[in-house]
Amino acid sequence: DAKTTQPTSMDCAEGRAANLPCNHSTISGNEYVYWYRQIHSQGPQYIIHGLKNNETNEMASLIITEDRKSSTLILPHATLRDTAVYYCIVRVAGGGADGLTFGKGTHLIIQP
Amino acid sequence: EAQVTQNPRYLITVTGKKLTVTCSQNMNHEYMSWYRQDPGLGLRQIYYSMNVEVTDKGDVPEGYKVSRKEKRNFPLILESPSPNQTSLYFCASSFATGGDTQYFGPGTRLTVL
Numbered sequence: 001d002a003k004t005t006q007p008t009s010m011d012c013a014e015g016r017a018a019n020l021p022c023n024h025s026t027i028s029g030n031e032y033v034y035w036y037r038q039i040h041s042q043g044p045q046y047i048i049h050g051l052k053n054n055e056t057n058e059m060a061s062l063i064i065t066e067d068r069k070s071s072t073l074i075l076p077h078a079t080l081r082d083t084a085v086y087y088c089i090v091r092v093a094g095g096g097a098d099g100l101t102f103g104k105g106t107h108l109i110i111q112p
Numbered sequence: 113e114a115q116v117t118q119n120p121r122y123l124i125t126v127t128g129k130k131l132t133v134t135c136s137q138n139m140n141h142e143y144m145s146w147y148r149q150d151p152g153l154g155l156r157q158i159y160y161s162m163n164v165e166v167t168d169k170g171d172v173p174e175g176y177k178v179s180r181k182e183k184r185n186f187p188l189i190l191e192s193p194s195p196n197q198t199s200l201y202f203c204a205s206s207f208a209t210g211g212d213t214q215y216f217g218p219g220t221r222l223t224v225l
Contacts, residue, residue, distance in 0.1 A: 034213075043116070043202050043216030044155070099145055099157025099170055100214060 004088045009107040018075040020106050022088030025069045032093050035073045037084040083110045114139045116217035118203050124223045125193060133188045133220050135203030143206045144186040148199040161186055193224040
């Protein structure tokens with residue numbers, strides 16, 4: 001799986017859009033970008049994933065650059081409940097039985 | 113409601129006393145997995161199962177056993193717990209083998225004295 005780089009922490013005001021960047025410069029053509037988050041000591045929660053097109057679901061949007069070397073997760077209207085550690089994971093879809101590799105992630109703090 | 117459940121959520125035990133942490137999913141998922149999470153080490157996979165009666169070791173299997181007799185259940189067994197197994201444990205499941213959209217349970221915080 002390709003290595004990812006994320007900022008250690010970020011702040012965002014409640015009600016504003018939270019934009020979380022992820023660099024994955026060594027991504028391969030068949031690797032997807034996945035985002036999970038973990039609210040303090042709870043089980044990780046899947047957010048969204050994509051290959052090369054931008055994706056949107058009820059939780060977030062995922063913007064992947066044209067060269068696929070970086071991406072941004074967007075939480076459009078952040079709330080206090082979005083305070084969590086966000087993990088960007090790059091992986092081949094159905095990439096075998098290996099467990100997901102969670103790095104250190106970005107600790108997003110939503111400020112009231 | 114689609115979910116992964118774990119029991120117990122909290123457990124304090126003593127060295128050597130066998131214990132089982134249960135995991136159950138109601139989504140008819142084929143793939144199930146156990147992780148442990150420790151400060152500074154992230155989540156590490158202990159064991160996984162690709163289907164009933166099929167289990168295999170993850171990255172840190174020592175000291176653990178699992179079984180998969182039914183599709184919905186995947187218990188984690190510690191035959192002789194030791195203090196270094198004090199950790200936060202998560203069960204996860206997904207539709208596909210090695211599926212990437214994994215659904216996680218709420219976690220079990222285990223303390224071994």
